[in-house]
Amino acid sequence: MSSSQTSLPRSLLVVGSGGREHALVRALVASPAAPRVICAPGNAGIAEEVTCFPIAADDVPGLVALVQREQIAFVVVGPEVPLSLGLADRLRELNIPVYGPGADGARLEASKIFTKQILLKHRIPTAPAAFFSAIEPAITYLRTRSLPIVVKADGLAAGKGVVVAQSLEEAEAAVREMLAGEKFGAAGRQLLIEDCLFGEETSILVVVSGHDYVILPTSQDHKRIGDGDTGPNTGGMGTYSPAEVVTPELLARIDQEIVRPSVHAIAAEGIAFCGTLFIGIMLTPAGPSVIEYNTRFGDPETQVVLPRLATDLLALLWAAACGRLPAVGPLAVKPGYAVCVVIAARGYPDAYAKGDIITLPAPDALPPATTIYHAGTAKNAAGQLVTNGGRVLGVTALAPTLRAAAERAYAACDQVRCATKYFRRDIAARQLTRS
Numbered sequence: 001m002s003s004s005q006t007s008l009p010r011s012l013l014v015v016g017s018g019g020r021e022h023a024l025v026r027a028l029v030a031s032p033a034a035p036r037v038i039c040a041p042g043n044a045g046i047a048e049e050v051t052c053f054p055i056a057a058d059d060v061p062g063l064v065a066l067v068q069r070e071q072i073a074f075v076v077v078g079p080e081v082p083l084s085l086g087l088a089d090r091l092r093e094l095n096i097p098v099y100g101p102g103a104d105g106a107r108l109e110a111s112k113i114f115t116k117q118i119l120l121k122h123r124i125p126t127a128p129a130a131f132f133s134a135i136e137p138a139i140t141y142l143r144t145r146s147l148p149i150v151v152k153a154d155g156l157a158a159g160k161g162v163v164v165a166q167s168l169e170e171a172e173a174a175v176r177e178m179l180a181g182e183k184f185g186a187a188g189r190q191l192l193i194e195d196c197l198f199g200e201e202t203s204i205l206v207v208v209s210g211h212d213y214v215i216l217p218t219s220q221d222h223k224r225i226g227d228g229d230t231g232p233n234t235g236g237m238g239t240y241s242p243a244e245v246v247t248p249e250l251l252a253r254i255d256q257e258i259v260r261p262s263v264h265a266i267a268a269e270g271i272a273f274c275g276t277l278f279i280g281i282m283l284t285p286a287g288p289s290v291i292e293y294n295t296r297f298g299d300p301e302t303q304v305v306l307p308r309l310a311t312d313l314l315a316l317l318w319a320a321a322c323g324r325l326p327a328v329g330p331l332a333v334k335p336g337y338a339v340c341v342v343i344a345a346r347g348y349p350d351a352y353a354k355g356d357i358i359t360l361p362a363p364d365a366l367p368p369a370t371t372i373y374h375a376g377t378a379k380n381a382a383g384q385l386v387t388n389g390g391r392v393l394g395v396t397a398l399a400p401t402l403r404a405a406a407e408r409a410y411a412a413c414d415q416v417r418c419a420t421k422y423f424r425r426d427i428a429a430r431q432l433t434r435s
């Protein structure tokens with residue numbers, strides 16, 4: 001063991017309950033440092049691997065108390081809500097190292113207007129936009145722009161606060177719903193109207209520690225609920241990695257024009273950012289353009305990115321938290337491809353049922369190199385595995401080719417039995433068609 005490994009923390013808390021957190025827990029448990037890992041609140045799958053504590057991800061005092069009681073040496077925060085509530089700030093005040101930004105950094109995700117202002121000020125490529133808190137000026141502005149046009153609630157809306165409107169009527173309805181309606185609550189009190197960008201999207205996940213950063217393997221999400229990118233936006237229905245549309249030349253351009261300027265802009269704004277900066281990028285004919293920042297790992301991007309990492313995740317995140325990121329050196333990435341297919345509850349992203357019984361294949365019946373990450377799962381009173389959220393499972397497969405990875409993931413999806421299961425049939429199809 002190197003000296004940096006010997007100094008790795010021995011006890012960790014992972015905060016969250018989704019497929020992303022299951023993938024984080026798996027990767028951290030596998031560290032050569034063999035840390036003790038706990039999770040809050042976790043889900044039924046995570047509970048099979050580590051001890052879970054029933055403390056909600058937005059219960060900041062409860063989580064801080066858990067960390068103190070369990071003498072946790074390092075906290076890795078999955079979702080955005082505890083970050084925007086200041087969980088990382090509270091822990092740092094207590095000298096407890098944490099991977100995840102403070103509330104100031106989390107604002108880069110929690111307020112799209114705040115982020116757009118930083119992007120425009122620092123001349124980072126992004127779509128032109130205007131900000132509104134009243135209906136009439138917003139509608140007047142809409143009429144001056146061309147279609148399609150994008151209407152976005154300012155605040156956190158779990159990926160559902162964005163409408164790409166094809167008609168003026170649709171755009172006006174979105175404006176009225178966000179500014180006058182109840183659907184978005186405080187998140188919709190202000191909105192942005194943004195020009196539509198055209199192209200393919202890619203998710204660039206960056207481990208950031210102040211001015212230092214490391215770009216993780218590329219991936220592509222499938223945000224719409226339906227095959228062929230149809231229907232409403234979701235949190236993400238499936239991913240693959242690497243996203244080969246991001247060639248090495250294009251990645252170098254993204255680094256130079258977007259990643260490096262973003263990291264420096266955030267630092268220049270006085271934000272000491274430690275955590276994942278997840279940059280949603282549209283690859284337009286004119287070049288890469290920022291759609292959004294998130295300030296956490298992506299879900300389900302994490303479920304394809306982490307299984308491809310050969311570098312110890314614990315060493316990487318710990319180095320970021322300790323301000324020693326350059327000591328990690330270049331990332332080691334496994335050859336081959338990863339595909340994750342999300343199994344959702346039918347009805348998601350609108351209303352869906354909970355409590356449906358899930359029967360999983362035995363681990364030794366799964367295709368090779370295939371993992372079922374749990375997201376919205378729980379145990380019912382009878383101890384049966386049941387659905388407990390919109391996105392229920394994430395089935396990730398690794399393989400030497402993208403096609404084989406997709407075939408493995410889909411074979412496993414077909415083995416999962418659940419009356420209300422729904423999944424897209426075309427995850428990774430775009431890259432498969434291209435190659």
Ligand code: AMP
Pocket residue numbers: 127150152159162164194195196197198201223233280291292
């Ligand atoms: P966001 O929550 O900002 O990531 O937006 C959710 C999704 O809406 C993105 O992943 C895109 O598919 C779409 N979207 C957001 N902004 C734009 C834009 N300016 N042009 C086209 N599509 C967009």
Ligand code: GLY
Pocket residue numbers: 159221235236294297298299300301
């Ligand atoms: N998969 C998109 C997100 O995590 O926001």
